[in-house]
Amino acid sequence: MREIYFDNAATTRPFEQVVQAMVRCLTEEYGNPSSLHRKGIQAENILKESRKTVAEALKADPSEILFTSGGTEANNTAIRGIARSYSNRGRHIISTRAEHPSVQMTLEDLKKDGFEVSYIDVDCYGVVDLDKLAQAVQKDTILVTLMAVNNETGCIQPLELIGKLVREKNPLTFFHADCIQAFMKIPLDVGKTGPQLISISAHKFHGPKGIGALYCKKGINLRPWQTGGGQEMGLRSGTENLPGIAGMGKAVEVFSSHFSEYTAKMAELKQRIREGIEKSIDDIRINTPEGDSGAPHILSVSFRGVKGEVLLHALEKHGIYISTGSACSSKQIKAAGVPEVIGLSKEEAEGTVRISLCPFNSIDEADILVDALVTEVGFLRRISGR
Numbered sequence: 073m074r075e076i077y078f079d080n081a082a083t084t085r086p087f088e089q090v091v092q093a094m095v096r097c098l099t100e101e102y103g104n105p106s107s108l109h110r111k112g113i114q115a116e117n118i119l120k121e122s123r124k125t126v127a128e129a130l131k132a133d134p135s136e137i138l139f140t141s142g143g144t145e146a147n148n149t150a151i152r153g154i155a156r157s158y159s160n161r162g163r164h165i166i167s168t169r170a171e172h173p174s175v176q177m178t179l180e181d182l183k184k185d186g187f188e189v190s191y192i193d194v195d196c197y198g199v200v201d202l203d204k205l206a207q208a209v210q211k212d213t214i215l216v217t218l219m220a221v222n223n224e225t226g227c228i229q230p231l232e233l234i235g236k237l238v239r240e241k242n243p244l245t246f247f248h249a250d251c252i253q254a255f256m257k258i259p260l261d262v263g264k265t266g267p268q269l270i271s272i273s274a275h276k277f278h279g280p281k282g283i284g285a286l287y288c289k290k291g292i293n294l295r296p297w298q299t300g301g302g303q304e305m306g307l308r309s310g311t312e313n314l315p316g317i318a319g320m321g322k323a324v325e326v327f328s329s330h331f332s333e334y335t336a337k338m339a340e341l342k343q344r345i346r347e348g349i350e351k352s353i354d355d356i357r358i359n360t361p362e363g364d365s366g367a368p369h370i371l372s373v374s375f376r377g378v379k380g381e382v383l384l385h386a387l388e389k390h391g392i393y394i395s396t397g398s399a400c401s402s403k404q405i406k407a408a409g410v411p412e413v414i415g416l417s418k419e420e421a422e423g424t425v426r427i428s429l430c431p432f433n434s435i436d437e438a439d440i441l442v443d444a445l446v447t448e449v450g451f452l453r454r455i456s457g458r
């Protein structure tokens with residue numbers, strides 16, 4: 073059966089060039105970048121090259137890029153690093169309840185160590201309330217941490233404006249952005265007013281899993297939470313994951329060189345699917361903002377009277393992969409997290425699915441998806457007597 077993959081916010085298929093770059097590091101360039109001989113130097117050159125590529129994509133300096141094991145570690149390193157290094161200035165952190173668990177659980181953990189966390193309200197798409205955010209910044213606020221593109225709704229936070237507001241209120245407050253769904257999907261430039269810390273993860277843009285990076289602006293002093301041989305500027309000890317790093321560098325290189333084409337293609341397909349659903353299926357709620365206010369690759373839709381997980385498996389029979397938008401446990405589907413905070417009813421939360429695109433999805437696939445949704449949503453509603 074033909075497979076149609078619309079779960080690209082969960083993970084993406086690596087580019088062929090990424091696989092080749094990784095295989096090269098596993099078969100030929102397998103040296104340790106810390107070794108003094110030629111093999112080590114060749115490996116070190118690959119490491120340097122990838123760091124430069126990632127830095128260029130963010131318009132940062134290579135010395136500001138720290139490789140991590142992925143987005144979760146980048147978020148932890150940023151948040152825990154600031155908390156550990158700057159607790160003498162204050163113990164107050166600001167965020168929202170629409171963040172990824174790698175942020176929310178980290179903040180909840182820090183609360184056990186005496187940090188205070190203010191969660192600011194978000195609107196029906198997940199965009200933070202700017203007035204409340206500005207009001208919440210106090211003298212003892214050491215960090216504001218927000219997700220640049222929401223992984224469930226695709227809404228975009230106005231990063232530059234937030235950075236400006238935060239610094240006006242307290243120039244010593246750091247701003248961290250989880251850009252894991254944003255990097256390679258919307259333009260990111262570590263300008264003067266934007267975030268000073270940015271997390272990214274390679275498997276979201278056709279790179280390998282288990283590798284990511286943290287941009288940390290020069291001058292910020294993060295206290296490492298992993299000690300050892302002092303790799304990665306002393307911030308992350310341990311022999312570097314060279315195949316992963318090479319793969320990530322290659323993914324950035326390939327995606328960056330097609331950025332406008334790829335993002336336009338995803339946005340066009342997203343709009344086609346959105347219009348197809350709106351035209352053919354009633355009793356729905358779209359949780360993704362219109363046009364450029366949403367990232368090009370995420371569309372969240374709540375089908376009232378349908379269970380998202382049941383719909384997901386019904387589409388699987390057509391060879392189509394999507395994901396649910398609400399937290400599920402094996403026995404019970406319950407509204408939790410983002411659906412709750414953006415104001416979805418229990419029925420809407422349970423009926424939410426996320427369709428997420430990549431540049432290699434086609435118009436044909438988009439139309440097949442809409443047709444399958446029309447069939448399956450209609451069928452599921454009929455059998456539930458709705």
Ligand SMILES: Cc1ncc(COP(=O)(O)O)c(C=O)c1O
Nearest residue numbers: 142143144172174223252253273
């Ligand atoms: C917004 C966001 N933050 C963090 C993560 C975690 O990234 P990783 O899977 O690389 O640990 C994800 C992954 O789904 C994400 O979407």
